[in-house]
Amino acid sequence: MSDNADAIRPVSAMQQMAPAVPAGVLHELYVPWPGAETGIHSTIWHVTTRNFFAVMASGSALVGTTLHEALYKLFERISMYPDYLDDRTDKVRWMTTYITRHKFDDVRNNPSYAASLLAFSETPGVRWREGYIEAFVHCVGMLNMGLRTIPEWRFLTSQTKMFMESAHLEIEDRLQRAQQSLLAFDFSGMWPTSSAPQSTARGCFDRLRKWLCKYYENAFLHWPPTNDATWLTRDMVVRLKSDFHSLYDYLVDRDIMFDGTQYRPNQKWVMSSKSGQNFKADTHELPMTDILLSFDDKNGFPHMPHPYCLTPPSTPSQNKPKSSFTLKKPSSPTDILASSRRKALSYAEASNVYTLRDQFVHTELISNFIRFEQNDMIENIDPYEARRGRWILIYGILQVLATVSVDSPKLRYKEGAQYHLSPMMKGVVPWAEAGSPPEPEAEHTRSYCWTVPETWAKTLPKARPGTHKPIIWGQYGDGRVRGESADRVPSLGKPVGSSISRKRAEEWINNTVGHAGDVDSDPAMTINSDALGQTTSAGQPMSVSSDYSSEPPAALARRRRAMVHGFTDFKVPQEW
DSSP: OOGGGGGGGGOTTTTTOOOOOOOOOOOOOOOOSSSSSOOOOHHHHHHHHHHHHHTTTOOOOOOSSSSHHHHHHHHHHHHOGGGGSSSOOOOOHHHHHHHHHHHTOOOOOOOHHHHHHHHTTTTTTOHHHHHHHHHHHHHHHHTTTTTTGGGGGSSSOOOHHHHHHHHHHHHHHHHHHHHHHHHHTGGGGGSSSOSSOOHHHHHHHHHHHHHHHHHHHHHHSSSSSOOOSOOOOOOHHHHHHHHHHHHHHHOOTEEEEOOSSOOOOOOOOEEEEOOOOOOOOOOSSSOOHHHHHHHHHHHHHOOOOOOBBBBOOOOOTTOOOOTTTTTTTOOHHHHHHHHHHHHHHHHHHHHSHHHHHGOOOOOHHHHHHHHHHHSTTTSSSHHHHHHHHHHHHHHHHHHHHHHOOEEEEEEEOTTSSSOOOOOOOOOTEEEEOOOOOOOOOOOOOHHHHHGGGGOOOOOOOOOOTSOOOOOOSSSSSSSOOOTTTTOOOOOOOOOOOHHHHHHHHHHHHHHOSTTTOOOGGGGGGGOOOHHSSSSSSOBOSSSSSGTTTTTTHHHHHHHHHHHHHHOOHHHOOOOO
């Protein structure tokens, strides 16, 4: 029996047991120790023989002082004695199939198993690439968990140890830089230096930063949660990732994306609408595109595919300083309260709640963020600029989290690991030939903000305020207002053709409610005798010519009504 409890895999009651031996003639096999001396070597020989039959019978337990010893001695036996297996059997595949079937490659939180699997995978003659990558990632994460002190450490090659040390230092450097930013959510470096007074967006940016510190201080009773040098553990990253990824889903504008496909002399990347809406991300007060691009370029981050948020319509502040010569009556408390309620409602409407529906992940951070946003100086700031200022901070946090939240791809086991699983993988396989494809990395672009758009359903984007607003020039569509003198009507510059005028008149009469010949049926369209004496926008008298005095009263009434709408060259259709 082994002295090391970790070296023996316990048989799980849930696993399928080997089939029972049928009743009949039983044979006892004895494989003698070929050596002359007895002792530890003969014991290992017999234990290896036992393990061989365990693998043949698909048993779920191996015996040995360490997992590395059990695997290595078994592979050595079948290599030394080829008759143990059929000539057509791939010995390495035979071993690795057994390892993966019984989950001996599940080395999470177990330094002994991780080092054993890593040492066996790089053994000459084995060189199992998948097992090496799985074990290497976990070994780098557990390097400070006593990995250097276990017996299996001596079986690793010096080259593999050097790769692990370098990868571990690179992870530590990334964590320190992320901790520095997330300690107080300090991303003030994103803003350009300016001597101008603080803008609305910058003020909202700063207040959200302070609110996030207070929120996580209440959630963990202290922020950062521990006084350790590395407080940004994997569990903490998972918590922050869950919070801010849900907030991203709640706020992101799925229609706006960074476009760098076209050559532009001054700026390659711009924000544009996928649906073709007229969109402009930058304002005089907030050059958002420059802020986000400068932040990414400074830190070497790739640009987020969807870098913009849903925004409520712009509502000027009720408390803006007014000129001493203004004649406008100041807003009453009732008006201010109503305006505040409309702003709060506009925040809720500028979200993806109705888009996500049952897929919306509701977290405590989102609930508290909604309340914060609807109470943050709601009476004094424009919600459009406020949301944009807060989004800049959220964008920076998401970019930093992407540097530490992505696990190495192709890992079979990672849930529940108590350490980070994102080491640098470039050139870590010692036996890889020159020119072979590199190992997949835990790249920035594998993070949530890059992968989740692939799951979005194709839906019509929300129309932004003022994007598709119809141009209504006057109450009649041509600049005139009811009751307004024709002298004040601006010239259209181009007279309306007779065919267009007749078509408009016919459409208008067909859509008229009530009897078309009864002018008095529509109180708003009652024509008095004074109005008929005025001139139209074409300079012609608006009164009905005597040439039409012989028309029936109903047709005359229709003509007058058409002339009120500017159809001076109107002709009565034959069907009238």
